[in-house]
Amino acid sequence: MAASTDTKRQELITCERLDGIGFGVSVRLQTGQTLGHALAEFRSCPELLLDVFYEAGGLMVFEGLESIVEAPHELVEISSLFGSEVENYEQTLTPKHMIHEQIPQILLLSNLPPCERKPPPQPQPARTATGDLPVQFPHRRGWHTDQSFRRPPPDISLFYAVEPVPRGQGQTLFADGVSAYEALPEATRNRIEPLNGLHALLGTGRSVRAGEPVTPVEDHQRSQPQPLVRKHPVTGKSALYSCESGQMDWHDGPIVGLQPGVVGDGAALLYELMTHYTQPAFTYVHEWRRHDLVIYDNRCLIHAATWYDSDRHARLMWRTTVGGNPGGEYQGEEKSWIPRDGAELLHGLGEARWDPAEKTSV
Ligand SMILES: O=C(O)CCC(=O)C(=O)O
Ligand SMILES: [Fe+2]
Numbered sequence: 001m002a003a004s005t006d007t008k009r010q011e012l013i014t015c016e017r018l019d020g021i022g023f024g025v026s027v028r029l030q031t032g033q034t035l036g037h038a039l040a041e042f043r044s045c046p047e048l049l050l051d052v053f054y055e056a057g058g059l060m061v062f063e064g065l066e067s068i069v070e071a072p073h074e075l076v077e078i079s080s081l082f083g084s085e086v087e088n089y090e091q092t093l094t095p096k097h098m099i100h101e102q103i104p105q106i107l108l109l110s111n112l113p114p115c116e117r118k119p120p121p122q123p124q125p126a127r128t129a130t131g132d133l134p135v136q137f138p139h140r141r142g143w144h145t146d147q148s149f150r151r152p153p154p155d156i157s158l159f160y161a162v163e164p165v166p167r168g169q170g171q172t173l174f175a176d177g178v179s180a181y182e183a184l185p186e187a188t189r190n191r192i193e194p195l196n197g198l199h200a201l202l203g204t205g206r207s208v209r210a211g212e213p214v215t216p217v218e219d220h221q222r223s224q225p226q227p228l229v230r231k232h233p234v235t236g237k238s239a240l241y242s243c244e245s246g247q248m249d250w251h252d253g254p255i256v257g258l259q260p261g262v263v264g265d266g267a268a269l270l271y272e273l274m275t276h277y278t279q280p281a282f283t284y285v286h287e288w289r290r291h292d293l294v295i296y297d298n299r300c301l302i303h304a305a306t307w308y309d310s311d312r313h314a315r316l317m318w319r320t321t322v323g324g325n326p327g328g329e330y331q332g333e334e335k336s337w338i339p340r341d342g343a344e345l346l347h348g349l350g351e352a353r354w355d356p357a358e359k360t361s362v
Helices: 005-011 035-044 048-053 075-078 177-180 186-192 267-277
Strands: 013-017 025-029 059-060 107-110 154-163 171-174 196-199 225-226 229-231 237-242 282-284 293-297 301-305 316-323
Touching: 005 013, 005 035, 005 048, 013 048, 025 048, 035 048, 035 075, 048 059, 075 154, 075 316, 154 301, 177 267, 196 316, 225 229, 293 301
Parallel strands: 025 059
Antiparallel strands: 013 025, 059 293, 107 316, 154 293, 154 316, 171 282, 171 301, 196 225, 229 237
């Protein structure tokens, strides 16, 4: 890195590794800097931020960005540094009540109207034997990478706390797919390298709850195969890429070519991988402070929401997703979720898509 870039970066931000884990960086604007000014500098040299992000394995906790509440376009602007395409949710399979009224690039995640999304249930038991917050599958459920029912899936998400809930609730958990992949026995790495998971759109009747009728869907809403191991297009590192629960297709999958269903060989392999992936050694628990922006790379990390007391607390989060660099695997592909046959984007999805039992992941 050129000395001048380092100097410029130090004028704008401070960076510190996250404590006690092998990935992630916490970033703050230097005293006296505004996000507006920093954005102008980042635009002329995106590496000021991107090098820090990729060196930290694709997890950045940018603290203290209060100006975004009043200037939500700044969230879209910072997002655009991370990829050529900031997604417009009106052009994805997203219901209207989850989209910011003025800025369609912002997804609303909140227990408040109009979103009214409930948090996931508490794990049982609510604490581990050592008194910690459970992170590991299957004690913890809901681990996923964003919108993996689409090819290509989004590269990076930016998740902003307008109104978080008190510490100890409503955390977001992250797991590092590169370390998890590298720690697998060689035989497992070789076995999974050529395999694809089958990822489903929530509410299409393909979830873990066996025995339900499968809902007919439009072509552009169909489950999509995604490699179980993804090679990151920027870092070149291989990472596990898998979800569980409502984001996998348990009717024809979860693993293409292996016995399907919730008790098949595919499920056994997926459960083994998710248990390995979400070991405490590979995970980070983010306790939200107001105005935190957490930027995470969906190509090499998974994450999960946790419970909070939604009768007592309001939680309002804004999210953007960016794409444009999914890697060689997806080269030249058309977007799977864009109808080519004149079908309506959300046709037939209706309320079933938002069945509370499946609301744990997005
Ligand atoms: O609510 C959370 O903590 C996580 C939500 C989530 O999975 C997302 O925004 O992609
Ligand atoms: Fe998510």
